[in-house]
Amino acid sequence: MMLQLSGVHAHYGSIHALHGVDVAVQVGEVVTLIGANGAGKSTLMMSIFGQPRASAGRIVFDGEDITALPTHEIARRGISLVPEGRRIFPRMTVIENLQMGAVLGEEMNFAVDLKRMYALFPILEERCTQSAGTLSGGEQQMLAIARALMSRPQLLLLDEPSLGLAPLYIKKIFQIVRELNREHGMTILLVEQNAHHALRVAHRAYVLQHGEIILSGTGSELLASPEVRAAYLEAGQKTETAA
Amino acid sequence: MALALQQLINGLTLGAVYGLIAIGYTMVYGIIGMINFAHGDIYMVSAFIAVTVFTILATFGVSSVPLALLLVLIVAVLFTSVYGWAVERIAYRPLRGATRLAPLISAIGMSIFLQNMVQLTQGARVKPIPPVLVGGIDLLTVDGFTVRLAYTQILIVLVTVALMSGFTYLITKTSFGRQQRSCEQDRTMTALLGINVDRTISLTFMLGAALAAVAGVMVTVYYGVVDFYIGFVAGIKAFTAAVLGGIGSLPGAMLGGLLIGLIEAFWAAYLSAEYKDVATFSILILVLMFRPSGLLGRPEVEKV
Incomplete structure (x- = not known):
């Protein structure tokens, strides 16, 4: 269990x-x-x-x-959570949000995981240096999921x-x-x-x-x-x- | 003209010190939404630590100025950080989740406690240190008035610029900086990502105290005297600087510090030296009335 x-x-x-x-x-x-x-x-x-x-x-x-x-x-x-209302960090860039998600991960995995997330959600790569608060609701949800996955839960x-x-x-x-x-x-x-x-x-x-x-x-x-x-x-x- | 140049130099020096202290106010406000009114007294404590260490070094016959300064800085930063940590741990953390007023009152209590502690253990009288860094460069003389750039002023500005650059790098580029900023934006979410929020808050207090410690050492070297009450005045001025720049904003705190230093210097030169503190407090009132979010701050209300 x-x-x-x-x-x-x-x-x-x-x-x-x-x-x-x-x-x-x-x-x-x-x-x-x-x-x-x-x-x-x-x-x-x-x-x-x-x-x-x-x-x-x-x-x-x-x-x-x-x-x-x-x-x-x-x-x-x-355990990783994608919370209700997404709760991304609006005044950080997309990539910083993903780095926050990776705090628990191994540093050497970061590049690999980032690539994986970009493959899963190509929009995040396009927006990677944009501040997360400027993303649309759907994009923010993608970011919240990607952030949760960065720690390899x-x-x-x-x-x-x-x-x-x-x-x-x-x-x-x-x-x-x-x-x-x-x-x-x-x-x-x-x-x-x-x-x-x-x-x-x-x-x-x-x-x-x-x-x-x-x-x-x-x-x-x-x-x-x-x-x-x-x-x-x-x-x-x-x-x-x-x- | 010569007087203006001299006051520009003096104002920048003073502003650098206010800026260093203001960062502590603004960071703590950013992360837990409270004004740490004991912060000015943390700065005062560091000045006393500096005096103590200078005295000890003098008795051991350390005569090299750079070495003495370096040792004093290291010791003051270490001990003052511990003070910053302890204040948060003892007076604020138990009140987390209480009303906003509770930690504020606790902060005022801490401030009074620190002042009295220093007064009791160090005495109420002004404590002098022998001049550490004397001399300066005479820039120009106009009508018998010599514009002088003291070595201590150069030191203060250089150290401040170096610290502020390092600090900006820490906050914008490192993992700790990101955690600090994410705590400011959403503490629960930060914890959900596996980050120890209490630890981040503790480190923020220690960092703010460390910067105030550098300011305390610099001021001790600059003026050569300290007393248990310097934290109050410097604290309120740095707080005004933080509010003027936009409380919660780091560049704002630096900018606000410089502006307050310059305003004070020019006010003292051209209007009234006795009433120079009035200038600062008038600014505080005006900013709170007409632009509460400060020069570089964000407005409180945020689009969700």
């Missing part, structure tokens, strides 16, 4: 956001977490890094209890990578997720509102509602499940066409 959350509770300010969540991710899997706005998806992702810290329960990564570790130590164990967490992006970029993002997993064996935990796309790329999936896991199964099981269809897919499809 690569990552295991057992009975995790977390509070976001005064809100009790997670009520005893159990989530497991195995090596080589793409696991998706779907749920409505405010279900606690992002809190769950951030609580893996202790932001906010789990108030009860255990988080185990690669056999080690990381529940109480400082945020930067958790990242050093080999064992586990990649993606929080709403398609949020607010043009359809072309959404397609590109899911294509990258698939490629990273299928070709490079990257283990991925993906949080998405775009349930349709997310379930199709996932091996397994969880449905989070009001801070609790209410359903889990393989991607195709959940895609076929009438509850999921009613709650997330049809509504999701509608919003997608509306957007």
Whole structure:
């Protein structure tokens, strides 16, 4: 087991956001977490890094209890996050953002990894000396993903990578997720509102509602499940066409 | 004309010192969003360390000026950095996540503490050191007024230019500099990338203190006297410099320092030497009223 959350509770300010969540991710899997706005998806992702810290329960990564570790130590164990809203460093250049992502990597790998990222996201090479704040939303998302990959993580967490992006970029993002997993064996935990796309790329999936896991199964099981269809897919499809 | 040239030299020297101290204010503001009001007193502590080391070296009979200066600089920078580190660790870190006012009050407390500590241990009287670097170059004489460039002034300007260049390189080109800047922009994200944010903040305090230490040594050599109160005045002036340049902006702090030094020198020469501090504080008020983001600062509001 690569990552295991057992009975995790977390509070976001005064809100009790997670009520005893159990989530497991195995090596080589793409696991998706779907749920409505405010279900606690992002809190769950951030609580893996202790932001906010789990108030009860255990988080185990690669056999080690990381529940109480400082945020930067958790990242050093080999978990990388593409956070909601991207959070690139706007007043640094594209290449500096990538250097920030590579802080944990070996210095000698930097050139190789940079080349790999440029191959994956050619737009970043074009924009490499531009300040990251001037990139479009889609380009910033590419940069956030590339930055997360620069440390060669064992586990990649993606929080709403398609949020607010043009359809072309959404397609590109899911294509990258698939490629990273299928070709490079990257283990991925993906949080998405775009349930349709997310379930199709996932091996397994969880449905989070009001801070609790209410359903889990393989991607195709959940895609076929009438509850999921009613709650997330049809509504999701509608919003997608509306957007 | 000759007086103006002399004041230009004096103003640049003073401005260099203010600039060095102002960097500490602006860096700390950039990374944790607080004004470290104890920073001026850190500078004062370094001046006392300089006096102590000069005295010790004199008793051991070290007579080579460059060697003495170098030793004093090294010792002052080391000890003062530790002071900077300790102030952050003791007075500010426990308050991280508290309201913005809490560390500010803590900073004022630290400032009072450092002043009293030095007053108690070193005495309240002015402490002189024998002249370390005497002499200078007479540039020109007009109507009996000689424009003089003291060796100490050359030293101050050269050391400041070298430090500022090195420092700019550190911040813009090195890994530590990038981490420092990323902490300024998004501390949580920086931690998520595996960087120890607390360590970066500590190093920032130490770096600011080290620059203030150099300023403290320079001023000790320049004026030859120190007292426990010099940190307050110099601190407020350097703070004004940081605000004038745009708090949070490093080039702004350097520029602001130079401008404050020049304004003070010319004000003292042409308007009133007694009221030269009024000039600085008027600028502080005017900048805060009409251009709170300073000359090179960014406006607070940012497009998301």
